[in-house]
Amino acid sequence: MLRLEDLSVRFGGLTAVNTVSLSVGSHEVVGLVGPNGAGKTTLFNAVSGLVKPSSGRILFDSVDMLRTPLHRRARMGIGRTFQVPQPMHELTVRENLIVAQRFGTGAVDARKIDEVLDFTNLTDKAERHAATELALTELKALEVAKALATNPKLLMLDEVLAGLETNGKRRFMGMLKELHEKFAVGILIIEHDIETISNLCHRVAVLNFGELIADGTPDEVFRDPEVMKSYTGASDA
């Protein structure tokens, strides 16, 4: 469904993503791991259109994303969350989802919004203001809910579990698994915790200094000594 071919992103002299080739099949869950600054979020930004790749290709359902304007990518089925939750501040939770659904799918369907609210445990908070009246777990859930409201085929999750305490993390994990089954989406997830990744993902891709150094099943990848060296050596997670 998503295919990156020799994707590179450079900022001035810095190469944040270096000739990465990677694919995510529909209905596949792929983990994206690597130390801080490895280029994971930049890769997300390139796919969602917030940064412009210097070279390489991004194909989504065989359509060239580099020729697709940013706002149209949501309609095509690319949804994402931000590492630091970015609720639309002046709006209520429900209005957040209405915007996402109206512009991400082209139509508003109140039933679908209720369903997403229910699924992300936000029904009680639907009329609350996102910025001031939500706890961190709820903000993270809202990030996922906003992405879901656009009816994505591919969901890119940027550290949705980071910062949550054990209980919240477990609940969120359950939600992600259910989400994958219920909404039939492919997932690309950035996550530091090896256990979470092994538990959730069919495949794992490892980035280090912008380069893809491993791509395989969690078992294979986490047994690779080179991966573990770069991973534990540089990460404080």
Added chain:
Amino acid sequence: MSELILQALYSGVLQGGSYALIALGLALVFGTMKVINLAHGELVLLAAYMAYMVESKLGLSPLFAIPLALVLVCTCAVLVYFLVSLIRKDRELNSLILTYGIGIILTNAVLLIWSADVRSTSSAWFQDAVVVGPFYSMRSELLFFVVASVLMAGLWWWLSRSWYGRAVRAVSSNRDAAKLMGINPRTTEIVSFVVAGILASFAGVAIFSYGVIQPAFGHALTVKAFIITVLAGIGSIPGVMVGGLLLGIAEALTVTLASSALQELVGMALFLLVLFLMPNGLFGAKARRG
């Protein structure tokens, strides 16, 4: 015809010196504080009226107004800084409205004190023709072009050699990194306003010495300065110097080849053209795209 054009080029370059001084001040402040000071042209105007006052009231050469202008304009510049630093949120846009308001205050203060009449120097010494090779200019034009060049060289030295100058550059390029290096951004912000005030003082006296001034002029100067920084590409100091000369030349050529009514138009046209075709300016490296 070609002689006329060469003469226009020469006049344009001389005029461009003052333009560059004004634009440099605007660019320095934008560099450190990310604020476009819309009252910057009014600061220049204030210096010009100091020169007028010294000449008309004291009967002295406008050159004696320079110390007075330095004190007054730098004080005003620091005041602008303090007002801007009081803005609590949305500084980028609110500072525009705030400095626009300060510009209105200054313009009207000038209007109250000196009336709306057009003023110009009566000094014959300033207005004497000076011939350099095949070119003519007023003595004041040449004099202040030399002054502007010296100031720009000084600024160049200061930015690249002195500690404060380097701090200004550091804060302009990366505020957070500069903080880590022990540079206090607030100090460099004040310093950049003061330096902008110094450049504005000289430019103001220069403008009075070879041109005409009136209260509404400050606004036009701000616009010109902004046009130059856009031509240059924000963040490029040598670019601003070249941009100043470019605007001076473009205006002089327009006056010679078309009409003086279109003088203002050429700057605007150049500005929009550059903005649309080369949004990073002629010399800028940094992207401004959102």
Added chain:
Amino acid sequence: MYVSKTGLAVIAAAYVAVPLLLGSNNYVMSLIVAAMIIGGIALAWALLGNLGGMVSFGHSAFFGVGAYVSALLTMKAGMPIFAAMLLGGVGAVVASLVMLPVLRLKGPYFALAILAYAHIFKIIATEWSSVTGGSAGLASVPRFPELMGFDLSGKTGSYLIILTVLLAFVAAYRAIRASHYGIALRAMHDSEDATRVVGVNSTLLKALMLFVSAFMTGVVGAFNVHYINFLEPDYAFSGLWVTLPIVAAIFGGYRTILGPLVGAVTVYLVDQLIFKSLIPSGHQLVLGALLVAMIIFSPGGLMPLLRKDSRRKHAAA
């Protein structure tokens, strides 16, 4: 659309009580009409700022273009005034098309590009004298007609016209703000990237707000020219059509709909009745000071401040 009882009462008073009580006093009526003209621009300016997130110093361009288009259409093509006024708004929208490339630039660039742009229009209007009459301007621009025996060209008639125009603007503003577009625009205000990745075409929405704002300003400019019956470049593109509305909108609260209107009436009347008599030339100094003070002490304007106060009183009671 929902209109509160107070709202209806105010509208009724504006249509009936004001003409009955003040209609005979030409001076007062002319002050009120002038304040409402400023109010119309202030509303349009605030719409662009509030929904589009853009500060404009060039609304005089739209005001002037609207005035020239409407004046020329009525004078040279004999078009009915009200149709020409609408086309004046359309003309301002067309004029705003040139600004579109600047919309993608952030922060001060839009504000200053549009300022530069306004200057260009003034120069064009001056130089293109075969059409615009040049710096001498256009004299005897057609007045508002009679309608069912009632002369609309008088002060009271003009007042009723601009009142209707303003009410239409308020209704349009409210409808836009409540629409999905309006919600998306509010969302963009704080997190533009997050809003774009869910599929919102932010540049398009901003462009639409620019069009709406330009249209409104153009219509007000067109109204003004038929009200005063003459036009010259320095007047049509005067910086006053920018300064006063900005002060009014900031003073009243540019994030509210009624704020700019209330601000315009307050600021204009106080300026004309008090400051202008105290300092005949240079009285705008006070406006500048007001602008500075508002940005520092209450950038949200006075309306939200008053509302907060009354809410506090309610809570205490």
